[in-house]
Amino acid sequence: AQSVTQLDSHVSVSEGTPVLLRCNYSSSYSPSLFWYVQHPNKGLQLLLKYTSAATLVKGINGFEAEFKKSETSFHLTKPSAHMSDAAEYFCVVSEGFGSARQLTFGSGTQLTVLP
Amino acid sequence: NAGVTQTPKFQVLKTGQSMTLQCAQDMNHEYMSWYRQDPGMGLRLIHYSVGAGITDQGEVPNGYNVSRSTTEDFPLRLLSAAPSQTSVYFCASSYSMFSASGNTIYFGEGSWLTVV
Numbered sequence: 226a227q228s229v230t231q232l233d234s235h236v237s238v239s240e241g242t243p244v245l246l247r248c249n250y251s252s253s254y255s256p257s258l259f260w261y262v263q264h265p266n267k268g269l270q271l272l273l274k275y276t277s278a279a280t281l282v283k284g285i286n287g288f289e290a291e292f293k294k295s296e297t298s299f300h301l302t303k304p305s306a307h308m309s310d311a312a313e314y315f316c317v318v319s320e321g322f323g324s325a326r327q328l329t330f331g332s333g334t335q336l337t338v339l340p
Numbered sequence: 341n342a343g344v345t346q347t348p349k350f351q352v353l354k355t356g357q358s359m360t361l362q363c364a365q366d367m368n369h370e371y372m373s374w375y376r377q378d379p380g381m382g383l384r385l386i387h388y389s390v391g392a393g394i395t396d397q398g399e400v401p402n403g404y405n406v407s408r409s410t411t412e413d414f415p416l417r418l419l420s421a422a423p424s425q426t427s428v429y430f431c432a433s434s435y436s437m438f439s440a441s442g443n444t445i446y447f448g449e450g451s452w453l454t455v456v
Contacts, residue, residue, distance in 0.1 A: 229382075234380070259445075261447075266449075266450070267449055267450070268344075268430060268447040268448050268449040268450055269383075269430065269432075269447040270447075271444055271445075271446075274444065315382060315383070327385065327398075328383075328385070328445065330375075330382030330383040330384075331382050332380050332381055332382045333380075333382055
């Protein structure tokens with residue numbers, strides 16, 4: 226069975242400083258991993274995805290994540306936070322094939338960006 | 341190309357009432373699903389469909405029905421609303437379930453439902 230743990234429910238950074246949102250996963254197979262962002266009262270937007278190609282994945286808005294199989298981690302980073310990055314972020318794991326393929330969501334990390 | 345469209349955006353129901361949340365996508369996606377989002381719990385899968393005429397239960401299906409008569413539409417029905425169904429509901433779609441390559445899943449903007 227797959228599971229996702231987002232290690233911080235809230236992260237607060239100052240504008241212009243680095244962002245680190247942590248995600249650990251467990252999976253029986255080679256998973257696909259995603260980060261989604263949700264702005265207030267909006268749907269979920271895909272930031273980036275890992276699908277067994279390069280372990281360092283670059284996404285939109287300057288975000289990137291590194292897949293580390295030995296650590297079962299998929300942490301999201303950004304070198305310099307912007308006010309518009311304030312949102313909730315979800316780490317998602319997907320495994321299985323065909324009709325058995327399912328997504329499992331982490332519980333979310335709320336990112337606050339201070340001026 | 342509108343993507344995934346959900347209606348209504350906000351709804352207040354009385355306990356015992358029934359209602360349908362509508363979901364439509366215009367991307368010719370095979371896979372559609374419904375999730376509910378509750379504080380501190382991420383998104384949990386209610387029902388999903390891998391094509392017209394095919395539906396299956398997810399993690400939390402009780403109290404909900406779905407049908408998939410067309411590729412485009414995937415309505416979610418609350419049969420007899422309960423306060424425990426107060427939540428934010430998201431419809432999602434992707435091109436295919438039958439791929440291990442991590443097809444991108446597209447989400448609607450959500451439906452805020454309150455049951456009083």
